[in-house]
Amino acid sequence: RKEVEQDPGPFNVPEGATVAFNCTYSNSASQSFFWYRQDCRKEPKLLMSVYSSGNEDGRFTAQLNRASQYISLLIRDSKLSDSATYLCVVNWGAQKLVFGQGTRLTINP
């Protein structure tokens, strides 16, 4: 089993649609979880942390299910500027981050 696993996509959705990404991780001891976005040929940028209670930031909602070792990201009312690769990232302990392979999203006009 991969340490952090994501559906690589690509996801092609129309502008305004709602899209959801899923991620699973294998280390039950992990304590910190994040979603990053990475634009083509750029560095990853933190989108949001993920908390057990679920958290929302504008159009973005992140959920964590520790029992199932599952993380999700929901994007509502998608914009053209949301087109990017979304990386599920898990803190593996000792400050080590493990990245999923990323899910590529394209928002179409």
Next chain:
Amino acid sequence: GAVVSQHPSRVICKSGTSVKIECRSLDFQATTMFWYRQFPKQSLMLMATSNEGSKATYEQGVEKDKFLINHASLTLSTLTVTSAHPEDSSFYICSADRTGGNYGYTFGSGTRLTVV
């Protein structure tokens, strides 16, 4: 917020030469920095953890004699790719954090290395 500067952003070098990449934390001190590598259409893979004042910790499969890491100050870590070969061509990214990893990490802008 935390700012991490990485230089150079792009480098082309001849096979057999060495290339040094710098990573600086501009507004905070980083006792630990991380070096990643990303091949096309793949995710970031941690290469090594750079520790200020001590030896770096390398991930399995990463040659420590080929990828030399120096973290001589609290704001600077360097990665030197020695005797570079075309298969070393990749996107190298550093990251650092001042919160122990609980609130995410800040990444440098990356260095695109092409070995010809």
